[in-house]
Amino acid sequence: MSVTAPQGFEAAGVAVGLKSTGNPDVAVVVNRGPLKVGAAVFTSNRAKANPIIWSQQVVADRTVEAIVLNSGGANCFTGSFGFQTTHQTAEKAAELLDVSASDILVCSTGLIGTGDEAFRAKVLTGTEQAIAELNADGGAAASEAIMTTDSVSKISTYQRDGWTIGAMAKGAGMLAPGLATMLVVITTDAVLTPVEADEHLRAATRVSFDRLDSDGCMSTNDQVSLLVSGASGVEPEAEAFRLGLIDVCTNLAVQLQADAEGASHDITIQVIHAASEDDAVEVGRSVARNNLFKAAIFGNDPNWGRVLAAIGTTRAEFDPYDVDVEINGVRVCTEGGPDRPREDVDLTPRATNVTIDLRVGEEAATIYTNDLTHDYVHENSAYSS
Amino acid sequence: MSVTAPQGFEAAGVAVGLKSTGNPDVAVVVNRGPLKVGAAVFTSNRAKANPIIWSQQVVADRTVEAIVLNSGGANCFTGSFGFQTTHQTAEKAAELLDVSASDILVCSTGLIGTGDEAFRAKVLTGTEQAIAELNADGGAAASEAIMTTDSVSKISTYQRDGWTIGAMAKGAGMLAPGLATMLVVITTDAVLTPVEADEHLRAATRVSFDRLDSDGCMSTNDQVSLLVSGASGVEPEAEAFRLGLIDVCTNLAVQLQADAEGASHDITIQVIHAASEDDAVEVGRSVARNNLFKAAIFGNDPNWGRVLAAIGTTRAEFDPYDVDVEINGVRVCTEGGPDRPREDVDLTPRATNVTIDLRVGEEAATIYTNDLTHDYVHENSAYSS
Numbered sequence: 100m101s102v103t104a105p106q107g108f109e110a111a112g113v114a115v116g117l118k119s120t121g122n123p124d125v126a127v128v129v130n131r132g133p134l135k136v137g138a139a140v141f142t143s144n145r146a147k148a149n150p151i152i153w154s155q156q157v158v159a160d161r162t163v164e165a166i167v168l169n170s171g172g173a174n175c176f177t178g179s180f181g182f183q184t185t186h187q188t189a190e191k192a193a194e195l196l197d198v199s200a201s202d203i204l205v206c207s208t209g210l211i212g213t214g215d216e217a218f219r220a221k222v223l224t225g226t227e228q229a230i231a232e233l234n235a236d237g238g239a240a241a242s243e244a245i246m247t248t249d250s251v252s253k254i255s256t257y258q259r260d261g262w263t264i265g266a267m268a269k270g271a272g273m274l275a276p277g278l279a280t281m282l283v284v285i286t287t288d289a290v291l292t293p294v295e296a297d298e299h300l301r302a303a304t305r306v307s308f309d310r311l312d313s314d315g316c317m318s319t320n321d322q323v324s325l326l327v328s329g330a331s332g333v334e335p336e337a338e339a340f341r342l343g344l345i346d347v348c349t350n351l352a353v354q355l356q357a358d359a360e361g362a363s364h365d366i367t368i369q370v371i372h373a374a375s376e377d378d379a380v381e382v383g384r385s386v387a388r389n390n391l392f393k394a395a396i397f398g399n400d401p402n403w404g405r406v407l408a409a410i411g412t413t414r415a416e417f418d419p420y421d422v423d424v425e426i427n428g429v430r431v432c433t434e435g436g437p438d439r440p441r442e443d444v445d446l447t448p449r450a451t452n453v454t455i456d457l458r459v460g461e462e463a464a465t466i467y468t469n470d471l472t473h474d475y476v477h478e479n480s481a482y483s484s
Numbered sequence: 485m486s487v488t489a490p491q492g493f494e495a496a497g498v499a500v501g502l503k504s505t506g507n508p509d510v511a512v513v514v515n516r517g518p519l520k521v522g523a524a525v526f527t528s529n530r531a532k533a534n535p536i537i538w539s540q541q542v543v544a545d546r547t548v549e550a551i552v553l554n555s556g557g558a559n560c561f562t563g564s565f566g567f568q569t570t571h572q573t574a575e576k577a578a579e580l581l582d583v584s585a586s587d588i589l590v591c592s593t594g595l596i597g598t599g600d601e602a603f604r605a606k607v608l609t610g611t612e613q614a615i616a617e618l619n620a621d622g623g624a625a626a627s628e629a630i631m632t633t634d635s636v637s638k639i640s641t642y643q644r645d646g647w648t649i650g651a652m653a654k655g656a657g658m659l660a661p662g663l664a665t666m667l668v669v670i671t672t673d674a675v676l677t678p679v680e681a682d683e684h685l686r687a688a689t690r691v692s693f694d695r696l697d698s699d700g701c702m703s704t705n706d707q708v709s710l711l712v713s714g715a716s717g718v719e720p721e722a723e724a725f726r727l728g729l730i731d732v733c734t735n736l737a738v739q740l741q742a743d744a745e746g747a748s749h750d751i752t753i754q755v756i757h758a759a760s761e762d763d764a765v766e767v768g769r770s771v772a773r774n775n776l777f778k779a780a781i782f783g784n785d786p787n788w789g790r791v792l793a794a795i796g797t798t799r800a801e802f803d804p805y806d807v808d809v810e811i812n813g814v815r816v817c818t819e820g821g822p823d824r825p826r827e828d829v830d831l832t833p834r835a836t837n838v839t840i841d842l843r844v845g846e847e848a849a850t851i852y853t854n855d856l857t858h859d860y861v862h863e864n865s866a867y868s869s
Contacts (some may be wrong), residue, residue, distance in 0.1 A: 142489050146796025146804040146820075176792055176804075178821040211789025316776045319793050389777070390856075391701045391864050398865030404596025407561055408704050413532025419531040420561075435531075436563040436599050471775075471865075473858050480774050480856075481785030 101238025101254035104265030105288035107328025109133045110237035112244030115225035117171025117209070117218065120167065123244035125225025128284055129165040129196060134329030137163025138297040139204065140304050142321035148175030149182040149214070153189065153323060157204050161293035161328055165190050166284055168203040168220050168245050170269070174207040175319045177214030184219040197231045206322050207284050208269060242267035245282055248478065251297050253354040257343045261333040262289035265341055268351040274363075281355060283308070283323040285347065285414040288331035289340055291423055299341050300325045307348035310380070311467045312387040313359040314475070315376040323348075355465045361474030363394050366451045367467055374460035378415035382455060383466030385409045393471035399446035403417055407435065416459050423456040486623030486639035490673035491860055492516045492713025495622035497629030500610035502556025502594070502603065509541030509628035509794055510610025511816040513669055514581060518664040519714035522548025523682040524589065525689050527706035527790040533560030533597070534567040538574065539707060539823055543588050546678035547854050551669055552577050552614075554607050554763040555628050555654070559590045559592040560704045562599030567790070574703035589617035591667050591707050593632055593654060612822050622640055627652035633863065638739040646718040647674035653736040655703075666740060668708040670732065673716035684726050685710045695765070696852045697772040698744040699860070703716045705854055708733075740851045742758055747857030751836045759845035767840060769849030770794045778856035784831035785813040791840065792820065801844050808841040 103110050110128045117124035118371075130137075139158040141151050157163065168186055169470075179203035185205050193200035207222075230243075242252040246269050258263040270281025291299070304323055325373045335343075368386055373379035379410050386392055389409040403424045411419055420435035429444045431437070469475075488495050495513045504507035515522075517675075524543040526536050542548065552573055559566045570590045578585035614629075627637040631654050642649040655666025676684070689708055710729075720728075741750050753771055758764035771777055774794035780787035788809045796804055805820035814829045818823070836855075854860075 117516055121558065144793060144796040145798075146792045159869050173789075176789060176820050208541075211787075211793065314775050316790075317793065317797050318773055318797060320788075330672070389701055390699050390860075394861050394864035397861065402596075404558075404561060404704075407531045407567070408529060408596065408702065409527040411704060412702050413530075420563075431563070433560050437561070445602055471861055473861050474624075475775075476782065476858050479779035480785065 100256055101242045101267045102128050102160040102265045102284050103238035104256040105263040107288050107330030108235040108286045109235050110406060111229040111232040111234065112233060112237065112240035113225055113228040115221045115228065117169060117221050123196040123240065124169055124171045124239035125222065125229050126168045126244035127165060127226065127229040128241055128326065129194065129287065130163065130326045130328050132328055132371055134290065134327050135162050135164055136293050136296050136327035137161055137324065137372045138300045139322055139324040140301060142318055144317045144319050146319045148173050149177065150174060151320060152182065152205045153185045153205045153275045157201060161297065162202050164198040164202040164203055164205065164329055165192055165196055167226050168206040168246050168282060169225060170208050170247050172207060172209040172213035172218045172328045173211045173320050174214040175211045175331060177212065181214035184214055184222065188222050188226055191226045195227065204206055204324055208245065208282055208320050211319060221318065222303055223440060229314055235384050238265060238267065245269040247481060248360055249310060250358055253351055255347045255350040257347050259339060259343055260335060262287065262331045262335050264466050266347050266351060268355060270355045281321055281464060283351060284327045288328050290329040290332065291327045296327050299344050302341055303344040303348045306353045307345060311352045311356055312384055313356060313469045314405045318378050348381060352467060353419045356469060359469040360478045361472045362415050362469035363472050364449055364470040366396060366469060367465060369454045369463065369465050370464045372452065372460055373462045374416035376462045379462050379464035380466065381413045382410050382415045382457065383464055385413045387466045387468035390471055396446065396451055397470040397472045401431050401441045401444035401446060403432040406453065407432065410455065417457040423458065425454040428453055485643055485650055486627045486652045487513050487669050488620055488623035489641040489670045490671050490713060492673050492715030493671045493837060494618040494620055495626040496614040496619065496825050497622065497625035498610050498613040498617060500553060500606045500613065502606050504519065508609065508625065510614050510800065511553045511612065511626035511629035511710065512550060512577065512614040513626055513671065515548065515711045515713050517713055519675065519712050519721045520547050520549055521681050521712035522546055522567045522709065523685045523765040524707055524709040525686060527703055529702045529704050533558050533703045533705040534570045534590060535559060535592045536707060537567065538570045539589045540783040542586060543563055546682065547587050548589055548795055549587040549592065550577055550581055554610060555589040555593050555630050555668060557592060557594040557598035558596045558705050559599040559605045560596045562597065565837050566599035569599055569670045570608065570869040572604065573607050573611055576611045577690050578651045580612065589709055590634060591673050593630065593667055593705050595738045596704060608790040623652065630654040631853040635743055638736055640732045642732050644724060644728055647672065647716045647720050649732050650689060651732050651736055653740060653741045664792060666706055668736060670710045673713045675714040675717065675719040676808045679708055681712050684729050688728055688729040688733045692737045695850060696737045696741055697769055698741060698854045710778055717772060737852060741854060744854040745863045746857045747854035748857050749834055749836045749855040751838060751854060752850060754839045754848065756839065756841050757845055757850045758842045761803040761847045761849055764847050764849035766798045767795050767800045767842065768849055770798045772851045772853035775856050781831065781836055782855040786816050786831060788817040788831035791838065792817065795840065806843050808843065810839040811835055819836060855865060
């Protein structure tokens with residue numbers, strides 16, 4: 100059911116030839132209310148695509164009527180013509196929905212530098228066709244239309260106490276956190292104020308999408324949006340709603356990790372007993388971005404030396420000679436020295452767990468990443484994204 | 485001639501079985517004086533190998549008699565036993581050379597976590613054998629004994645006005661700057677004070693080895709040492725000596741880049757018109773560490789969008805929509821937008837030049853890196869380094 104699982108939303112996905120495959124490539128999600136609350140977080144990459152620059156203005160007043168998304172072109176570094184394309188896309192949707200263009204979010208994904216006149220014409224056509232096909236069961240079609248190199252569409256729902264959260268996501272490469280990462284649309288029929296929606300979204304993305312770092316490469320088009328219809332009439336208890344939203348976001352983050360380009364291992368890096376949560380995140384990310392460690396895991400090699408070498412590049416509080424490392428439950432390093440033999444570690448499962456005990460504090464964080472494989476190199480060495 | 489090109493130095497390289505191949509694996513370089521000046525820079529990785537911890541103490545008084553180097557084991561994260569091994573290595577060399585152990589530098593390279601009793605016995609035996617074979621033509625043998633995954637030994641010499649600089653280096657992976665990177669021994673018969681030696685070495689490494697970033701992974705064992713014999717009796721003009729030292733260090737850095745594990749392109753990233761040299765280095769390094777960009781170059785794909793996406797993650801002063809990018813002489817991006825078609829770029833040569841014009845200032849820097857290839861993944865996915 101994706102984004103149409105909650106009451107008050109309609110969606111659609113259509114194919115207009117932005118993708119050479121002929122697969123669906125334009126999606127629209129509309130909030131029928133009664134509330135028209137919107138919140139969004141964006142990539143922190145300073146090189147922002149035109150839809151990001153536009154959407155940041157749209158969400159400023161926290162009122163959002165609809166969101167238009169396209170795959171098959173990022174409309175990034177396409178000049179003023181590209182920005183006009185985004186603006187015209189919002190104007191087209193606004194005219195057909197009889198609302199203000201300043202309440203229409205726009206997202207694009209695909210090759211950076213793509214945004215010519217043919218691209219514009221197809222996006223405008225797709226916007227018109229998708230709006231004509233809007234329906235309360237369109238969530239699945241919308242989630243398929245935003246796929247790029249994704250092998251499967253990614254959706255998640257959560258229900259409790261009469262309110263529902265629905266969500267869809269796309270992303271398989273360039274997966275590293277900005278504020279958010281990849282394209283995500285989350286809908287809910289819970290009754291939330293604009294401030295609550297914004298605070299819940301930032302809190303949930305901080306501990307979910309922000310902790311996913313598949314390949315260290317931050318996108319120019321990342322956006323996570325939350326649309327609130329309030330159609331259930333239920334005002335959720337704040338903590339309950341936040342837990343539900345975190346559940347949905349973490350579920351999608353793990354789906355994105357599982358579908359990362361070319362990956363053969365999903366690596367969960369748990370950093371425990373850190374002096375601060377920031378330290379734990381910095382340490383986890385330094386390991387997640389170490390190509391030698393990532394290649395070793397691809398080779399089913401529990402190379403803990405590369406883990407410690409990566410940690411050593413951080414500013415985190417720790418003593419390199421008082422760190423423990425466990426890989427898939429086997430303590431391979433104790434107090435910065437060798438412990439059990441590498442032969443004891445079974446790295447054949449796709450699910451890989453690395454636990455780093457810094458032994459200095461009480462804080463912890465989990466980073467989700469992937470290994471560095473031949474398929475990753477292959478998929479990213481052709482001009483495609 | 486390597487490190488024995490200058491007057492006043494003897495060297496040797498021997499095989500004691502630290503390498504499974506049976507190739508030479510222990511080297512000794514001795515300074516016969518008259519001066520016994522030494523300087524060294526070390527990895528800034530906080531996870532430092534035992535030889536680094538030892539050598540930092542040795543060089544503190546800027547007096548160095550000799551340096552013992554081994555391949556086939558990094559002696560890193562091997563506990564107090566490993567540190568004792570380094571100490572005993574220095575004691576053994578000091579005893580045979582009739583000098584103080586506190587003037588013996590030690591370097592190790594190989595697998596992190598390797599440093600057991602068999603390793604210690606072989607290193608001590610190798611130290612004894614190498615000292616027995618010391619000779620004024622031993623530079624070549626020494627340079628071969630420090631090779632790990634290097635396919636060729638790396639040496640460089642520079643002569644001017646009666647003084648000579650000789651040098652050897654090893655390194656093929658884990659190539660990212662700390663203060664230094666990889667193992668390098670530089671010798672000279674020029675007359676230098678300890679302060680001059682230290683200042684020249686730091687100045688030269690800052691613009692050479694520190695600008696080499698092959699795979700973003702910083703080693704735990706990196707050390708660049710300069711031994712000064714003064715045997716030529718010539719006091720060089722300071723600027724002339726520094727230029728000579730920079731020439732030798734840059735020459736070696738480029739040799740290391742050319743031999744980087746699995747690489748198919750040597751990528752020179754020139755960042756120009758930056759507001760500061762630090763900005764230029766940060767921008768160059770962000771591109772050098774972007775796996776999507778590196779994989780694209782492997783695929784002969786001038787994917788300038790990935791260049792701008794990488795720049796956008798830096799704190800450097802620039803406007804993403806006022807940046808120019810040239811790849812192998814073809815302007816593919818002007819003012820943050822598409823310029824000439826990608827088909828115009830020929831990426832078939834191994835030598836690849838990327839020029840990034842930030843258009844905000846007068847500073848510049850050059851970063852040397854490599855592409856991300858199947859061979860890189862292959863060589864680093866087996867338990868070997």
